[in-house]
Amino acid sequence: MRFRDLVDELAARLAGGRVHFGHGMGGAEEEALALANFVCRSGFWQRRSLLGRRVSAAVQARARTIAFARVSRRLPLAYLTREAWFAGIRFYVDKRVCIPRSPLAELIEAGFAPWLNPGRARRIIDLCTGSGCIAAACAFAFPGAEVVATDLSPAALGVAERNASRLGLAGRVEFRRGDLFAGAQGKFDLIVANPPYVPVGACGSLPREYRHEPRMALAAGADGLAIASRILEEAPRYLAEGGLLALEVGEVAGDLAASHPELPFLWPSLERGGEGVLLLRA
Known part of the structure; x- marks a missing residue:
């Protein structure tokens, strides 16, 4: 059997x-x-250059075993392969963290241009870091910056630290256990966050694949705004002059905007799809 047939x-x-x-x-x-x-x-997740390559019987069997588990148990593929790709980088993942998929990746790869001057992004904080994918991607996008990443879950931080070590970022990214900005000191030129934003009542109706993810990484109060609203309230104390806040809020974007009419949110158009990413400049 050839790769394309598989x-x-x-x-x-x-x-x-x-x-x-x-x-x-x-x-x-x-x-x-x-x-x-x-x-x-192959070392890539969407590589097509192998289409004509022959695939051994053992490799075919392994693929079928994983596909069977994917269908029968409705497990996300990333939990079965223990890897996910974000901003062109391969990350280790397991059930301790949500699977990386944020549309923030597109903005990170572009250095948040034109809203942020890359030369002045000296300090970055990633809130609710989970697997550490956003913090790591920011460390690569801004090689001269100090990067801090926080999360309430010690289990998630274990995954994040593993990823940073594997990617050679152990000395570049500082991980802290804490609630949002807890323990943070000084100002940051970039605050980025992909916090929980699913209304509690909606968690039970999510597709089965999403219900394998940590509930604390998804649920955010009755309306899904609990964490995002706190970030908006606390961020001004930590955002440097001329800095940028980038916050993903998904499907509750309209509700968040309606609850904060005084804030001049920017909603960037994303070429690769996705919704609910807001930007706020200091």
Whole structure:
């Protein structure tokens, strides 16, 4: 069997399994390609240059085993492969953290241009860091910056520290256990956060794949605004003059904007899709 045939078979299995595609995957073919690349150890998640390559029986069997677990248990692919890609970087993930998928990646890769002068991004803080993907991506995008990342979950911080170490960022990113800005000192030129924003009542109706993720990383009060509103309230004390706050709030963006009509939110257009990312300049 060739690589392209394996991708086609996996896509058919996934499409017929009525799984939910999310977590950075746009559909059955994209997820099948990611799975095939994983079992073939290509080093990429959407590499198509292997389409003509022959795939061994052992590799085929491994791919089918993972696809069976994906369909039968409705586990996200990233939890089965223990890897996810964010801003072109491969991260380790497991059930201690949400799977990286934030549209903030597009802004990070662009250095938050034109809203932030890259030369003045000397201090960055990532709130609710989870796997550490945003903090790590920011460390690469702004190589001269000091990066601090916070999270309430010691389990999540364990994953974040593992990723930083694997990526050679152990000395560049400082991880702190705390609630948002707790323990933070001084001002930051960039505050970035992908906090929980799912209304508590909506958590039970999420697709099964999302219900495998840590509830504390998803739920944010009755209206989904609890954490984001706190960030907006506390950020002015930590945002440097000329600095930028970048906050993902997903589907509750309209409600958040309505509850803070006094704030001049910017809503950037994202070429790769996604919604609910706001920017606020100091």
